[in-house]
Structures are given as structure tokens and as C-alpha cells.
Amino acid sequence: MKSANLCYSIRPSNPQAHLFEVRCTVRDADPAGQRFALPAWIPGSYLIRDFARHVVAIRAESAGKPVALEKIDKHTWRAAPLGKAQVLTVISEVYAWDLSVRGAHLDQTHAFFNGSSVFLRALGHEQRPCLVDIQRPLGTAFQDWRVATALPRAIGERGAARQHGFGLYRTASYDELIDHPAEMGTFTLAAFTACGVPHEIAISGRHDCDLTRLTTDLTRICEWQIRFFGEPAPMPRYLFLVTAVGDAYGGLEHRASTALLCARDDLPYPGMKGLPERYLTFLGLCSHEYFHAWNVKRIRPATFTAYNLDSENYTTLLWAFEGFTSYYDDLTLLRCGLIKAKKWLELVAKTIDRVQREPGRQRQTLAQSSFDAWTKYYRPDENTPNAVVNYYAKGALVALALDLTLRAETDSRVSLDDVMRTLWERHGERDDYRGPGVGDEDIRLIAEDLSGLDLRRFFADAVHGTPELALASLLKPFGIVLKRTAASATPTLGARTSNEGNDVRLATVYEGGPAQAAGLSAGDLLLAIDGLRVTPLGLERLLCRRTSGDTIRVHAFRRDELMEFSVQLGPPASDSHKLNRKGRVNPLRKRWLQGQRASPDAHSASIDPPLPHDTT
Ligand SMILES: [Zn+2]
Numbered sequence: 001m002k003s004a005n006l007c008y009s010i011r012p013s014n015p016q017a018h019l020f021e022v023r024c025t026v027r028d029a030d031p032a033g034q035r036f037a038l039p040a041w042i043p044g045s046y047l048i049r050d051f052a053r054h055v056v057a058i059r060a061e062s063a064g065k066p067v068a069l070e071k072i073d074k075h076t077w078r079a080a081p082l083g084k085a086q087v088l089t090v091i092s093e094v095y096a097w098d099l100s101v102r103g104a105h106l107d108q109t110h111a112f113f114n115g116s117s118v119f120l121r122a123l124g125h126e127q128r129p130c131l132v133d134i135q136r137p138l139g140t141a142f143q144d145w146r147v148a149t150a151l152p153r154a155i156g157e158r159g160a161a162r163q164h165g166f167g168l169y170r171t172a173s174y175d176e177l178i179d180h181p182a183e184m185g186t187f188t189l190a191a192f193t194a195c196g197v198p199h200e201i202a203i204s205g206r207h208d209c210d211l212t213r214l215t216t217d218l219t220r221i222c223e224w225q226i227r228f229f230g231e232p233a234p235m236p237r238y239l240f241l242v243t244a245v246g247d248a249y250g251g252l253e254h255r256a257s258t259a260l261l262c263a264r265d266d267l268p269y270p271g272m273k274g275l276p277e278r279y280l281t282f283l284g285l286c287s288h289e290y291f292h293a294w295n296v297k298r299i300r301p302a303t304f305t306a307y308n309l310d311s312e313n314y315t316t317l318l319w320a321f322e323g324f325t326s327y328y329d330d331l332t333l334l335r336c337g338l339i340k341a342k343k344w345l346e347l348v349a350k351t352i353d354r355v356q357r358e359p360g361r362q363r364q365t366l367a368q369s370s371f372d373a374w375t376k377y378y379r380p381d382e383n384t385p386n387a388v389v390n391y392y393a394k395g396a397l398v399a400l401a402l403d404l405t406l407r408a409e410t411d412s413r414v415s416l417d418d419v420m421r422t423l424w425e426r427h428g429e430r431d432d433y434r435g436p437g438v439g440d441e442d443i444r445l446i447a448e449d450l451s452g453l454d455l456r457r458f459f460a461d462a463v464h465g466t467p468e469l470a471l472a473s474l475l476k477p478f479g480i481v482l483k484r485t486a487a488s489a490t491p492t493l494g495a496r497t498s499n500e501g502n503d504v505r506l507a508t509v510y511e512g513g514p515a516q517a518a519g520l521s522a523g524d525l526l527l528a529i530d531g532l533r534v535t536p537l538g539l540e541r542l543l544c545r546r547t548s549g550d551t552i553r554v555h556a557f558r559r560d561e562l563m564e565f566s567v568q569l570g571p572p573a574s575d576s577h578k579l580n581r582k583g584r585v586n587p588l589r590k591r592w593l594q595g596q597r598a599s600p601d602a603h604s605a606s607i608d609p610p611l612p613h614d615t616t
Contacts, residue, residue, distance in 0.1 A: 029088035110185030115178030148202035149182035194222035253292030288329035302437030318370035323395010382522035479586035
């Protein structure tokens, strides 16, 4: 570890106590007092998490002698001045018991970490190359542990890690150091190539995954997306880092990997037939995070081109980076032939349900929701459905609306696919090109530039306003009918409930609904309706015997005070949507679902692989 000015090491020092020992050595530390800090957040997850709160001990030394460390804010330490530039090492113990894709987790069965949870940033040295020594825990119990990470191995260095081995890895900067999560343990490993790029999937946790099925399906997804943006792929390798547990769901994107958390039942099992819903959701998650390898990791909002890891990084564009990614995650499954058009239209209809169910879409614009993600979307409470619009779901519908608009107005000459590829060409970061960040108006300008349309009204309404998207009329030219129905005939209270054992509590009271008008509040414990006890099973039975406009008497506890309410029931919630194809042949629809241009030129022919079946 002599060649780099910045060296890190990480070792599970006490797995039973969930403690890592992490060292950071700076060869030419700031003589006036070198500062070290842990990030306040992890890129991709827009919440201040203050990872430094898990540092349980920290000390510094130089030339074998202790150096005083002073804590100067919630996540920064400063070493005592050394007088001249010297080698300085900071040794910290970090508690790791957060089994999520955003943190670090360690016990006697495995270790997982994101660099943002464990590696101190040496201030002023962020742009320097680093070496990181990933060390095996001591003891015979860990002899068969391996390492799965997309961190590049420090080939040529003494002590360089072998493939999946412990030892030295190398990165070009701190930013890259914290963008490669790592797993240590006895995970299952499978490999495949997509468009010549080596890919791996590592699964930790108990599972019975059919790896052949999974790698076959992932190959199709990855190849389709690489060809969509154009070969060669920008990442030299890619790793799906999966933790399978009883029940969980989550993913976080990185430049050459993704960390995923799933239920073991989401994974395919040997002999499995068809594409069960749970596995479809898992493939959708893989597809989503993989699409992010372009859209947000390399095509970035302008304010993300240099992250400020100390505080919130504001952007009004998460609707495009999360919403467009959400549109393309399932569309990839359709276009690469894993699902058929009927199934895909069902998934789109579910997204419409999700947006239309929540009154927050009428309160907050997508640009506002993106900007306030740190304090609103990521910090949900009982009023979130009334106050916040989900920029994933509505962003996906804006992608759909924009795609349909461009295709219909240009007779399929231009589509959202072209907008994405132009974003990649102009703004994408590749080996030989570091594009500028995406500004607030750039997506509109690109779409206008390609299509010749004036889209100011579209973006003003869809992104900076709250009018409903005109999806029904936009879908019409594509031979698709959007129907809105009530999922049940039961009149509504206008509230979302949560079950607690045999009790029912109001989780959210919808703005403008009957419960709110009657004075009921989130947190109220429902006791009785018209004198009969409310139970999770009984609530629907009590309500379905009434009709809209009926008045019911509700008894509820607010805290420990019994209260009585008179509620006039509202009409059944008509928040269920269906998309039906009308007519056998529709050229616009066919080109949309298959991802073709009107008159394929050489370029588009190469990016549209043949489909195994008709997906119109
Ligand atoms: Zn995402």
C-alpha cells in the first residue's frame, strides 16, 4: 500500500458486535490540521441520514504517536496541526446494523457496506486516487468468505485482490470509492455477458434461486438497454448485488452495480412456470436500477455533477430521473419480449391508479416534489398523500404522455426514445467525454429541437402545474381506450385505514373526503359504526350495506378520549383504471410498443432487436 497518497482499509473487527474497523491514511496530511468527514447522505437516496452517528470510536496517529482529534460538527473531525505534511492515519470503529441498500450491515453470516457509511472523506484530497484494502475477519469461521463488488481490483499492486478475493482495490476518486457497495460472505454467484460486457449477480441470504432462469432473463434486459442507448456500454462490468430476506423490497443505483433487497420468494425457483407477479416485480426492479446506470449516474442533473455530501443537493428534475426510469423499467420488459402488451398495459394502469388515488397531485407540482424530496417524499407522514405527488409514478405518466405526444404529432418520426438518446449523446459521461449536467429546461429543449413542436404548454402543465394529464385523449390515436371504474360498489369514508390486530386505525384522512368533513383525523381508533364494533374484517361488511349519501354514526378514540362523529358517506372511489386495445392493427401503437421509428434508418435498425412475438 505504498504507491497511493490515500489508503483505506476495512475489516469486520467484531462481527457479533456489528463493528467494522476502518482506517484512512493520508500521506501528505494538511499540516494546519487535516479534516475528515462522513457523508450526510448517500447519492440516489435523498434524505439526510448522518452516517457519522454510527461512528462509535475514532482516533488518529502519526509516526506511531497519537494525534488529537477534535470533532467540529456532526460529521467532521479535525486532527491537531502536525507542523509539516506527514503521514496521518485515522482509525474508526463503525457500527453496522442497517439491513438496507443505503447503509452497512454486519454479523457472523455476512458483511455489506456502502462506502458512504464507512469511509471518511479526507477534505482536500477528494480528487485523488485511493487504494482500499478489504480485509477478511480474523478466525477460521470466515475462511470461505469471498468479496462481491464492482470496485476495480488494484492489479499490479502488491497485495492486489484476486477475483472475488480480499485485498487491494483501487478507485480514481472519493466519489468513485463510495459508489461501489461491497458484500463479504458466502453468497451465490452467477455470471453472464451482455453485449460483450461481463455481468455478475451475487445473492446473499437463504434462497433457492434458479440462476439459469435469472441470468437468461437479465441478459435480455441488459442487452436491450445497452442497445437502446447505443454500444458500447459505458460500464466495463456490472454487478447485481442482491440480499434475499423474508420480506423486503428496495434498490439503489450505482455506476457499475446496484444493491438490491428482495424477498426470497421474489426470485425464480427451479421448475417455475411462466412469470409470476413477484418475479415480474423483481425483474422490474433490476431493469429500473440498470437503466439508472445511464439515467442519473451518467446523465445527471446539473446540481449532481459534483455532489455536496455535507447537505441536501436540490434539483427540480427527479421526475425525469426517477419518473422516466420508471417508465422505461417495465417498457424494457415488454420490448425485450419478457412480457406481452396486455400485461404491460396492466402495469401502466396500476401506475395511473397510484397517482389518481392521492389528492396530493392537486397540491404539488412534479418540480416542487423533486425539490422537496428531502423533507417531503422521503419523510412521509399521515398527510403525505394529501400534500405530496409521487414523482416516480406521476413522472412515469409524464414520460408516457410526452412519448405519446411526440409520436402522434410526428407520425412516429420522433419519440421519447430519441430524447433519451440525445440526452445521452449531449449530457452523458463516458470515458472520452464528460457531458454537462442537465439543466431545468434541457429536456423540453431537446424534445422541441427533435420534433419541431412547441412544448412549453405541455411542460408548464405536466411538470410545473397540477392539471390532470390528458391520457385518455393522448392514448386514443394509438387505439387504446382508458377506462376509469370503481373497484368496489362500497361507499367510501375517504380515508386509508391500518389494521392493528383486531383494531382499525385511520392512517390518512383524504383531503375533501367524508371523514375529514365529519372531523375524523389520522390516528383516530375506530370503535363502532352505528353501534356495532369495527374490526378489520367487519368494516367493509358494515359499509357495503349502506349507499352513498347515507349518514353513519362513528365512535372513535382520539388518544384516550372517546368521540362521536356523524359521517355522510361518499360515492365509491372510482380510482381503478383499465387500458384496452381497440382495433387489430394500429401502426402508431405497433411502433410505440415495439420501439420502432417510422422509417427505420441504419441506426434505428441496429437498436431495435427482433422481438420473439408480436407485442402490439
Ligand atoms: Zn430509481
